[in-house]
Amino acid sequence: MLELKGLSKHFGGVRAVDGLDLDVQPGQVFGLIGPNGSGKSTVVNLVCGLFPVTAGQVLLRNEDITGLASHVRVARGVTRTFQNIRLFGQLSVWQNLWVAQNAIEHRSEGFLRRWLGGPGRAREEIDRILEFSDLSGKRDELAGNLAFGEQRRLELARAIVAKPALLLLDEPAAGMNAEEIDQLDARIRKLKQDGLTVLLIEHHMELVMAVTDRIAVLNFGQKIAEGTPDEVQANRLVQEAYLGVAEAA
Structure with missing residues (x-):
């Protein structure tokens, strides 16, 4: 459904996204996690066309959409929510x-x-x-x-x-209480059941681990791990970079 090939976005000397390869299969709920500033929202902005890429490609259903305007991507089937509500x-x-x-x-x-x-x-x-x-x-x-x-x-x-064919969720649980997050969990599961492909950026780890099929982890704009939720939780690099494991642990 979505393939990112060597995707990069540089802001001056800052490499917000640096050579990212990603492959999201149809019908998956794919999680993208990482510390603040790791490049997650920049990836969403590149996929939906708000930012031009520095290098690399964005492919949707094997079609190169890298140079298409945002409204054209919506017509192609890419929609999103925003980290900061924009109604x-x-x-x-x-x-x-x-x-x-x-x-x-x-x-x-x-x-x-x-x-x-x-x-x-x-x-x-x-x-x-x-x-x-x-x-x-x-x-x-x-x-x-x-x-x-x-x-x-x-x-x-x-x-x-x-x-949409591809739904981009940029921290949809931000500011929600526990009951609202449970309801969001149920809605994402229903969307998946209906065949929708979802790319989920989220800091609420219980939600991410519960609803995703695969997860990629970013740190300083680069992918440091990818796998199932269980594989990602067990990855030492992820624990150190994102989950805050102490050196002595």
């Missing part, structure tokens, strides 16, 4: 989803007609995503008035209503 605060919950859905729909009736009374199928899909996200009761609320956890759920809903 349309002055639009309703329903309108946030409608805008995201409109970005990938090509219909003949035009923007105004779709806004005033689009096809029933499109509205039904939004209603389904609202129910999946436990936001049906908030559909007419302004996004900016939602509680933090509800805004997190809306960001996820907005990403999946665009019918």
